[in-house]
Amino acid sequence: MITFGIMKLLVIVLMMTALGAVYSISGLYGYDSSSNWKTMRVMDFMIEQGYEAPNYFIQDIDSSKARQGEDLVTIGYTRIDKINTKRISKHFVCINCHNTVPETNELSQKDPETRFDYMMKNKLPFLPGSSLYGVVNRTSFFNGDYKKKYGSLADSAKHDLQSAIQLCAEISSEGRQLEKWEVEAILHYLNSIQLNMSDLNLSTKEVELIENGSKTDKLELVQSKFLSAEKASFGFPLAANVRTKGKNGDWEKGEYIFKYGCMHCHNPEGITTFTLEADQLNRNFLKNRMDKTNRKSIYEITRTGTQPKKLKKTYMPLYTYEKLTDKQLEDLAAYLNYKPN
Ligand code: HEC
Ligand code: HEC
Structure with missing residues (x-):
């Protein structure tokens, strides 16, 4: 009986030691960005290089809020305690005008044909609004000629994603003002569809820089790999x-x-x-x-x-x-x- 007890204890101690070793190894190497960057979000990587994230970036996404946000964006309402919340708009839902997936595999490219070919190949809805995928990574909203259309509203949404969401819910969607929890839920959702390092399509040379470059070089490179603003030029009907x-x-x-x-x-x-x-x-x-x-x-x-x-x-x-x-x-x-x- 006694030897059994000692054996058990010994096994437990051994297991604890093994676990401890695994933990300390992952502690040593697990947070080393030079091997981990591939699975990181772009924003987290940029912060590691000293970038100051905007206030609409959410570090720890609350998955139930994100799910509510996804409902609001895709069906226009959500459920709380089994009761449907009030619809944002009787006329539109966000995805009438916006995709929520990438629209190109060349995020730094401004060429509309590259985007077009990617969208056609993937049979994506071809819509007038920009994709909400990666919107958290942008630094300005309602750019270019949208300023003409929305005036001072566009000004206040310029660098403020919360205001851009409000503007779109109230004006673009012909809906109503969002409540605070709704804006927050949508923000959590939009943060769940932000850019990942794997979206950037880095060349071998760029990977080399990501692994061995200075912080400033890394930040500069990553920022050059996607657009921080969606340009917008209103056209004229051809004569x-x-x-x-x-x-x-x-x-x-x-x-x-x-x-x-x-x-x-x-x-x-x-x-x-x-x-x-x-x-x-x-x-x-x-x-x-x-x-x-x-x-x-x-x-x-x-x-x-x-x-x-x-x-x-x-x-x-x-x-x-x-x-x-x-x-x-x-x-x-x-x-x-x-x-x-
Ligand atoms: C985001 C939604 C949306 C998209 C995308 C869209 N439309 Fe429309 N379109 C509307 C709405 C809403 C109206 C207003 C008329 C109505 O509802 O009866 C309209 C009106 C029109 C009208 C005028 C109809 C009339 O009787 O005056 C035409 C023509 C038209 N659209 C063609 C197109 C074509 C061509 C495309 C693709 C290039 C397109 N639309 C894409 C929403 C859309
Ligand atoms: C009827 C069309 C329409 C609907 C519905 C709509 N939007 Fe928009 N939205 C636009 C257009 C057009 C812009 C102009 C800028 C762009 O997307 O390129 C825009 C801009 C935005 C932007 C800023 C994007 C940028 O990079 O400038 C956000 C964020 C946004 N919308 C969120 C939403 C949300 C959330 C909803 C639903 C509550 C919504 N939108 C509903 C048409 C729409």
């Missing part, structure tokens, strides 16, 4: 006499824009009363109005969008040149005009 109506376009690209962009909102179950389907009849409707200088023409509507009305608040946001180039518009025209059969 009717220079519209080539798809003659030089790629109809397959146009088909993607139609099905994953226009139909995202104009599908029969969508948010508008003007429904589009990917058939000849619907194509003809738009095809026959391309020359027009009113909002039935794809050349006009994509650049101007529509305005919310008193009784019908659902409106169409415009596509900036960054989100839809004139060349891509030409592809859409080619789909309407030149798709075989």
Whole structure:
């Protein structure tokens, strides 16, 4: 009996020692960023190099808040104690206009065609708003011409993600002011979809710098690998006499824009009363109005969008040149005009 007791004790002591050893090894090497950076979030890595994170960065994400935030963004309300909370908007949910996944694998690239090819390959919704993936990593919001559209509201949202969320809930979504807990929940969710080091597509040379460079060099490199602001240039409808109506376009690209962009909102179950389907009849409707200088023409509507009305608040946001180039518009025209059969 006694020897058994001693044996047991011995086993326990041995196990404790082994565990202790494992812990001390992980203590020695586990926090060494030179081996760990690959699985880090970009913001955490930047902070390690001395970067001062903005106040909308959340270090420890609360997963239940993040889940509520995801509900608010994707379905417009959430449930608390089995009761549905009040909808943010009767007219829109955030994902009518924003994706929540990366829209490109070249985050530092401003070229709209690179983004386009990635989006088409991955069949992503082709939308007027910027993706909310990585929005926490940006330092300014409602940039460029959105300042013209939203004036002082855009100014106050300029460097403040909380205000940008409020602006979008109230104005862009034709909804209401968010409560404090809602903004917080959305922030937790947005922090859960921030950039990771693995998103940056680093070359072998860059990896070398990440592992051996100075803090300043590392920070500079990482910051050069993604855009800190989404540019926005409002376009002008092409004059009717220079519209080539798809003659030089790629109809397959146009088909993607139609099905994953226009139909995202104009599908029969969508948010508008003007429904589009990917058939000849619907194509003809738009095809026959391309020359027009009113909002039935794809050349006009994509650049101007529509305005919310008193009784019908659902409106169409415009596509900036960054989100839809004139060349891509030409592809859409080619789909309407030149798709075989
Ligand atoms: C009707 C379309 C629409 C809806 C609905 C909408 N947004 Fe937006 N949102 C936009 C547009 C357009 C911008 C302009 C800047 C951009 O995204 O490029 C924008 C900007 C933003 C920005 C700043 C992004 C940046 O990089 O400048 C955030 C954050 C945002 N929206 C969050 C939300 C949230 C959260 C909701 C839901 C409560 C929402 N939006 C609903 C159209 C919309
Ligand atoms: C974010 C949602 C959204 C997207 C994306 C969108 N639209 Fe719209 N569109 C609307 C809304 C809302 C209206 C307002 C009319 C309504 O609801 O009846 C509208 C209006 C229109 C009209 C005018 C209809 C009329 O009777 O005056 C046309 C034409 C149109 N859209 C074409 C397009 C095309 C082409 C695309 C793709 C390039 C597109 N839309 C993408 C939401 C959207």
